[in-house]
Amino acid sequence: MKPEVRLIVQQAIEDLNFVPNSIARSLVSKKTNLIGVIASDISTSFFSSTLSYIEEAASQNRYNILVGNIKDNLDKELKYLQVFKEMQVDGIIIMHEMMDKHIERFLQSLTTPTVFCSAKPNSSVNCPSVNIDDMQASYDTVKHLISLGHRRIAFIGGDTKELSTGRYRYDGYLKALVEAGISVNPDWVRFGNFKLQDGYDIMQTFLQSEQLPTVVFAVSDDMAVGALNCIVDHDLKVPDDISLVGFDDSSITETVRPKLTSLHQPIQQIGQMSVDILIKMIEGQSPGVKEVVLSHKLVERSSLRSLL
Amino acid sequence: MKPEVRLIVQQAIEDLNFVPNSIARSLVSKKTNLIGVIASDISTSFFSSTLSYIEEAASQNRYNILVGNIKDNLDKELKYLQVFKEMQVDGIIIMHEMMDKHIERFLQSLTTPTVFCSAKPNSSVNCPSVNIDDMQASYDTVKHLISLGHRRIAFIGGDTKELSTGRYRYDGYLKALVEAGISVNPDWVRFGNFKLQDGYDIMQTFLQSEQLPTVVFAVSDDMAVGALNCIVDHDLKVPDDISLVGFDDSSITETVRPKLTSLHQPIQQIGQMSVDILIKMIEGQSPGVKEVVLSHKLVERSSLRSLL
DNA sequence: TGATTATCTGGTAACGTTATCAGATTTGAG
DNA sequence: CTCAAATCTGATAACGTTACCAGATAATCA
Numbered sequence: 067m068k069p070e071v072r073l074i075v076q077q078a079i080e081d082l083n084f085v086p087n088s089i090a091r092s093l094v095s096k097k098t099n100l101i102g103v104i105a106s107d108i109s110t111s112f113f114s115s116t117l118s119y120i121e122e123a124a125s126q127n128r129y130n131i132l133v134g135n136i137k138d139n140l141d142k143e144l145k146y147l148q149v150f151k152e153m154q155v156d157g158i159i160i161m162h163e164m165m166d167k168h169i170e171r172f173l174q175s176l177t178t179p180t181v182f183c184s185a186k187p188n189s190s191v192n193c194p195s196v197n198i199d200d201m202q203a204s205y206d207t208v209k210h211l212i213s214l215g216h217r218r219i220a221f222i223g224g225d226t227k228e229l230s231t232g233r234y235r236y237d238g239y240l241k242a243l244v245e246a247g248i249s250v251n252p253d254w255v256r257f258g259n260f261k262l263q264d265g266y267d268i269m270q271t272f273l274q275s276e277q278l279p280t281v282v283f284a285v286s287d288d289m290a291v292g293a294l295n296c297i298v299d300h301d302l303k304v305p306d307d308i309s310l311v312g313f314d315d316s317s318i319t320e321t322v323r324p325k326l327t328s329l330h331q332p333i334q335q336i337g338q339m340s341v342d343i344l345i346k347m348i349e350g351q352s353p354g355v356k357e358v359v360l361s362h363k364l365v366e367r368s369s370l371r372s373l374l
Numbered sequence: 375m376k377p378e379v380r381l382i383v384q385q386a387i388e389d390l391n392f393v394p395n396s397i398a399r400s401l402v403s404k405k406t407n408l409i410g411v412i413a414s415d416i417s418t419s420f421f422s423s424t425l426s427y428i429e430e431a432a433s434q435n436r437y438n439i440l441v442g443n444i445k446d447n448l449d450k451e452l453k454y455l456q457v458f459k460e461m462q463v464d465g466i467i468i469m470h471e472m473m474d475k476h477i478e479r480f481l482q483s484l485t486t487p488t489v490f491c492s493a494k495p496n497s498s499v500n501c502p503s504v505n506i507d508d509m510q511a512s513y514d515t516v517k518h519l520i521s522l523g524h525r526r527i528a529f530i531g532g533d534t535k536e537l538s539t540g541r542y543r544y545d546g547y548l549k550a551l552v553e554a555g556i557s558v559n560p561d562w563v564r565f566g567n568f569k570l571q572d573g574y575d576i577m578q579t580f581l582q583s584e585q586l587p588t589v590v591f592a593v594s595d596d597m598a599v600g601a602l603n604c605i606v607d608h609d610l611k612v613p614d615d616i617s618l619v620g621f622d623d624s625s626i627t628e629t630v631r632p633k634l635t636s637l638h639q640p641i642q643q644i645g646q647m648s649v650d651i652l653i654k655m656i657e658g659q660s661p662g663v664k665e666v667v668l669s670h671k672l673v674e675r676s677s678l679r680s681l682l
Numbered sequence: 683t684g685a686t687t688a689t690c691t692g693g694t695a696a697c698g699t700t701a702t703c704a705g706a707t708t709t710g711a712g
Numbered sequence: 713c714t715c716a717a718a719t720c721t722g723a724t725a726a727c728g729t730t731a732c733c734a735g736a737t738a739a740t741c742a
Binding site for chain 2: 083085086088089093107109110114115117118121122131132133135148149152154175262291318320321322
Binding site: 402 | 688689690696697698699
């Protein structure tokens with residue numbers, strides 16, 4: 067094309083105020099540049115952070131995101147998956163791990179590239195996932211607590227359904243305990259739904275048990291902060307009376323006093339990776355990986371003290 | 375249509391695994407059922423909550439949302455607005471109040487229904503908006519502080535550009551002060567960007583001023599919590615040494631000790647209303663209103679004490 | 683049974699783009 | 713000035729729907 071013609075065309079675009087119609091373009095090209103994202107609950111700090119990193123990575127690659135906030139409602143999840151399919155999205159990211167038969171069947175017959183972000187699909191569903199090693203992460207932190215002299219270690223877990231992050235984290239807790247020859251006190255193990263209030267309520271029961279734990283390990287920062295609030299509401303001190311460790315290393319760890327020591331998940335990397343893999347699949351390449359496991363680490367702040 | 379024919383068709387849909395193609399449908403119907411949302415920063419509690427209410431209201435009306443997270447980057451905002459136009463979204467919700475010439479011009483010539491949510495457009499842009507009366511809200515809370523005997527009232531404001539929420543809230547602060555015959559101490563007035571760290575940093579400067587304020591009023595909960603952390607990091611106590619009041623009444627008010635008293639914004643209503651008005655416009659009705667002003671109230675928790 | 687209405691069938695055009703191709707026109711090299 | 717290559721022009725089909733219409737068939741009422 068000659069440069070002068072290009073100018074004339076550009077002038078015409080200006081004059082006529084022409085804006086291309088992506089819908090028509092998509093219809094013929096069969097490419098929408100849309101990524102559908104299913105999120106458990108975007109008003110939560112973990113998911114809203116992850117979502118913002120997904121958005122960032124997507125927009126850098128000229129993809130736009132359609133968000134489906136399902137608030138743990140499986141019907142809404144299925145509905146969104148169907149809508150995504152009708153809308154011909156190029157790919158789907160799922161940040162939710164529960165599944166029912168309908169969703170499972172839908173996903174099995176779905177040809178749209180899909181990746182699980184900070185969640186794993188049932189084994190019958192063949193989608194790549196991006197996670198940390200939850201079991202190892204949990205094991206590592208409990209082992210660290212033990213190395214600090216703790217023996218009375220309470221656990222605030224998450225949903226413990228098979229193959230869920232909640233299950234893995236619980237397994238890691240158990241493994242570290244049995245390995246150290248510490249018997250599990252059932253009074254000190256409770257499961258919530260990752261929310262702040264769950265942590266508060268569960269901590270309440272711990273505080274009523276005969277003997278107090280020396281440390282409580284919560285499987286989300288929100289629950290850890292709930293526990294923290296419960297503790298200070300009972301005029302006890304963290305970490306002097308009870309130590310506290312969270313999970314995720316979300317921003318809430320720094321908004322609270324004492325600052326919360328927490329198991330760090332590389333959220334940015336998780337979001338970015340999910341998008342990268344998805345785009346590879348969209349472009350017809352093999353994802354290259356089935357399960358991406360990113361590395362974790364414990365970041366120490368001020369809510370955990372040594373007993374030695 | 376006869377019911378038996380309906381059955382046959384439904385059977386065929388099942389057998390062929392037919393899924394309608396919304397893209398093709400949209401092309402002919404000129405309706406995408408898409409709402410584009412521009413958000414300042416979705417990883418922030420205020421915006422992620424509002425967004426989740428917007429999503430809820432939209433999905434109840436069979437609309438899907440496309441989110442553009444601009445992180446206060448005006449170029450990205452313009453880019454998203456253009457993309458929204460190309461994608462033929464049915465409507466746009468803007469949760470951001472800064473504007474430059476490009477955006478202003480774009481919006482002036484845009485025919486897509488648009489509403490501002492918790493933000494107001496420049497007067498040259500004719501879009502409805504949903505807000506509280508920021509000036510009145512700020513005025514009311516400062517007046518309340520005064521009625522509690524406070525005279526040394528510090529202010530952590532937001533961006534103070536014309537017609538912005540930050541400006542209105544500052545005006546309310548000033549009005550209440552002059553009305554009570556209290557002179558404004560410039561050492562006790564600082565402006566941040568609504569983030570926690572801003573509150574922390576600004577509080578630091580207050581703590582270094584000759585005389586300490588008896589209360590600080592921050593124009594977002596995040597900044598208030600930042601201030602709170604700064605205060606406790608200096609071994610001072612809230613509200614014994616310094617009282618604290620936030621703005622928004624977001625969930626952070628309850629995640630922090632002492633619980634933060636804060637000016638309540640009806641976030642759910644704001645999100646819902648924005649969507650309702652937008653949908654009215656999309657359906658060709660007049661929005662009915664130009665500026666919706668919802669009511670606010672101060673919700674008292676434990677960070678404010680009376681001096682009387 | 684015949685007239686009237688309800689329902690079905692199949693065909694066509696349109697939405698705004700992209701891909702492709704044939705033919706016309708311009709450009710550059712020798 | 714000629715010929716090949718580069719560039720332009722205009723036309724056509726396709727993407728998967730919906731709207732519309734004419735004509736055929738079936739159901740309903742008198």
